[in-house]
Amino acid sequence: MSEDLHKHARRLLAAARVEGISDAEQAWLETHMQECAQCGEHASSLARTIGSVRSLAAPLDPALVEATRRRVHFRARELREQEARMHALWMACGLSWVLGVVSAPLLWWALEWIGERIAVPKPIWVISFMFWWIVPAVVAAAVLTWRRSRAPSVNEHPRL
């Protein structure tokens, strides 16, 4: 029997385990195996190898699982609380924006009036008006930055 046939049979044996082979290839392989003890031994060797890989186990300490559960619960509670606070912050930002829109004409008139009374050039009080508009966003960004810098990272938690 030619060496190529053995090589082909061994390729098929591995392929059958890795990705599957067609019925025709399976039939050819079975016929070949009946006649070839060498390839039969190779098939057994492959089966033993896969059996060994399958049999590997890594014993897990139940205390580790329990500690993981506690840590996950703690972090879940922390994230839920954080979400609730963020929700409140976004509500406040939204409300601030609505009030800003509603009060914009009044503020414009007020700044115009003050500008005329104290003889401030128009570009100055227009800039003041724009600055007033971005104040809520600046405050929200500052709060978020401050919160992020204070939030404990996952790695900082002590192992429970």
Add this chain to the structure above:
Amino acid sequence: MDAALCWFMNSVACSMEHEAQAIARGLRRRDPEVLDGLIERYQYRLFRYLACLTGSRETAEDLFQETWLRVLERGCQYDGKSRFEPWLFTIARHLVIDLQRRRQPRYADLLDGREEAELPEPEAQGQPSALELVARREEHEWVSAALGRLPASYREVLMLRFQEDMTLEEIAQVAAAPLSTVKSRLYRGLEAMRQLLEGGQA
């Protein structure tokens, strides 16, 4: 008979889809009961995968905790359209790579297959044979040691294919590698492992 088998397969697939969606909903809500259930169910498999990738029990224990925290934090990214296992193992794998990068930047790409060319040779005559090792250790430790001699990228695909029974597509997803690379790693890894085990027994 075929119709019954088809019906059975469909109902299994349907039930798995419902299950994946239930997990996705639970993770979006950060439901502690769902997380408890997932930890209970996947604890051994995840730990075995981590231990296999890192080759260290202590590291695997640390990453085990980190993986579940990451699952909690990134739970909203799981859409429930595919099985949960590949998503879980992908998270674990990313944590292993991050750790490798922090600890040994020059070995950062171990899982990307850069060491694939360095397959171990079966032990030569004169060196302690695997038979002698078997005499000293239990078979399990011996197989672990043989697996540990393979490059991490080969260990990973062997574990995912033969322990987790993942499909080649799922393995490609977890390993972030093309299907052809996964197949090649499986063939080469399987043959290297066979030679290590059988060579030692000879």
